[in-house]
Amino acid sequence: MLEFAQQIVNGLSLGAIYALIALGYTMVYGIIKLINFAHGDIMMVGALVGYFSLTLLGTNIFVAMLAAMIACAVFGVLIEKIAYRPLRNSTRIAALITAIGVSLFLEYFTIFLFGPAQKVFPETAFPIKAYAVGGLSILNKDVFVFVSAVVLMLILQYIIKWTKTGKAMRAVSLDREAAVLMGISVDKTISITFAICSALAAAAGVMLGVYYNTVNPLMGIIPGLKAFVAAVLGGIGIIPGAMVGGFVMGLLETMVSGYGNSLYRDAVAFGVLIFILLIKPSGIFGEDTGEKV
Amino acid sequence: MLAVKDIDVYYGAIHALKKLSINVEQGSIVTLIGANGAGKSTTLKTVSGITRPKSGSIIFKDEDITRVLPEKIVGRGISQVPEGRRIFAAMSVIENLEMGAFLRKKKSEIDEDIEMVFTRFPRLKERRKQTAGTLSGGEQQMLAIGRALMAKPELMLMDEPSMGLAPLLVKEIFDIIKDINSQGTTILLVEQNANMALSIADYAYVIETGEIVLQGNAKELMHSEEVKKAYLGG
Numbered sequence: 133m134l135e136f137a138q139q140i141v142n143g144l145s146l147g148a149i150y151a152l153i154a155l156g157y158t159m160v161y162g163i164i165k166l167i168n169f170a171h172g173d174i175m176m177v178g179a180l181v182g183y184f185s186l187t188l189l190g191t192n193i194f195v196a197m198l199a200a201m202i203a204c205a206v207f208g209v210l211i212e213k214i215a216y217r218p219l220r221n222s223t224r225i226a227a228l229i230t231a232i233g234v235s236l237f238l239e240y241f242t243i244f245l246f247g248p249a250q251k252v253f254p255e256t257a258f259p260i261k262a263y264a265v266g267g268l269s270i271l272n273k274d275v276f277v278f279v280s281a282v283v284l285m286l287i288l289q290y291i292i293k294w295t296k297t298g299k300a301m302r303a304v305s306l307d308r309e310a311a312v313l314m315g316i317s318v319d320k321t322i323s324i325t326f327a328i329c330s331a332l333a334a335a336a337g338v339m340l341g342v343y344y345n346t347v348n349p350l351m352g353i354i355p356g357l358k359a360f361v362a363a364v365l366g367g368i369g370i371i372p373g374a375m376v377g378g379f380v381m382g383l384l385e386t387m388v389s390g391y392g393n394s395l396y397r398d399a400v401a402f403g404v405l406i407f408i409l410l411i412k413p414s415g416i417f418g419e420d421t422g423e424k425v
Numbered sequence: 426m427l428a429v430k431d432i433d434v435y436y437g438a439i440h441a442l443k444k445l446s447i448n449v450e451q452g453s454i455v456t457l458i459g460a461n462g463a464g465k466s467t468t469l470k471t472v473s474g475i476t477r478p479k480s481g482s483i484i485f486k487d488e489d490i491t492r493v494l495p496e497k498i499v500g501r502g503i504s505q506v507p508e509g510r511r512i513f514a515a516m517s518v519i520e521n522l523e524m525g526a527f528l529r530k531k532k533s534e535i536d537e538d539i540e541m542v543f544t545r546f547p548r549l550k551e552r553r554k555q556t557a558g559t560l561s562g563g564e565q566q567m568l569a570i571g572r573a574l575m576a577k578p579e580l581m582l583m584d585e586p587s588m589g590l591a592p593l594l595v596k597e598i599f600d601i602i603k604d605i606n607s608q609g610t611t612i613l614l615v616e617q618n619a620n621m622a623l624s625i626a627d628y629a630y631v632i633e634t635g636e637i638v639l640q641g642n643a644k645e646l647m648h649s650e651e652v653k654k655a656y657l658g659g
Binding site: 296299300302303306307309310311312313314315316317318 | 473475494495496497498499500504505507511512513514515516520523524525527528572576
């Protein structure tokens, strides 16, 4: 029982990271119906910005995270403007292929710039401590990841639910033409969505750097794909679905590693994707509607 | 107030509006009637900037708004009740109304106007926190009208507000339109329900396959043999 509780503790922080990334997939899909396959790589860029902020500028982890979020917010807006906006009225498959292109570009251009080697997060950036709580061992990095992820998700919820910008984002997702008739600028709203999603991914990147203690140019691929599975699992386009999906994927991964064989954890993650697409393609929170005519 | 001059609109190879001109006097209700697919909605969409004319111009309050971005049109004083209502189904009634006031800044004035809409439509007040998609058809139409009012428009474009509603509700909606007009908002109304539209309008245009084929005082058109035969069922 205690071991099970320990696995849950371990899984919650990983799940929080997946949830943050999954939110980006789901929100971008909600507003422009695009699976942004470059999203995991934006997370990687965020992790790198965090790394350089820690090593070159010697900032603390919070400043590093903030720097990564700001840099990636700008970066995400640029990617949308340059790569996706010109394809706004073309087929969805064209935009999807472009997203894969952007993803590969980010991965290999980063290798070109900084080399393919792992970079180790400086230990001084986040000295690891373990706390014993009722027989459980809780690491300060897990607490840091979980708490900051939850805080970010609460801020996001606040923005979406209560601010004018958040309401405009929902309106554009629901009915773009009606939103325009209200005086909402679709381009601006899509830019804001990319800024928010990329900032969340950047924060997740820095957290992943703390979690695994390393960053590298291809680190966005597998977590990105798992977060994509999380978004589909929760119901693509549905914000609470992405959060729940993220935690489910994180917990599942630590359970498979803890009780089964850690070599199977990726297989199980993608098994979930196949399973959900067979059983309920609209996801846990999705309504089973046919394609809208 | 609004002058649409010789606009040509194409959907691909289809010539949807052919040198179409209409005039809307300040304070009046003008209606555009015609069959399905005649170009009524296209006309409104072109005024709103969603569809672009290939040639011709749209003048509103002495300013050329032909090339103004659609999201800027509402700021000029033109709001629209779109065909099929197009309310934000997953948002609450209040949020829908707030979206109607998107370009306005003063929170206190917006709240006042929301109350005003609720006074006009008490049923919306009862359902203020409810998701708009759960409202009945008539309530959704009221919400769409309320939302368009929230922009404080000088000109309101209404696209088939009676569509899909029970006869009693249709009457209610038309009474509301008359009332909104009497409080100073100019109205350009597109309708298939020619009888109802003509009964409240001051001036009317009849559109057929993208062209104005007949126009005149609404009361006179109501008694014209041509209109009776084609649109009023005898």
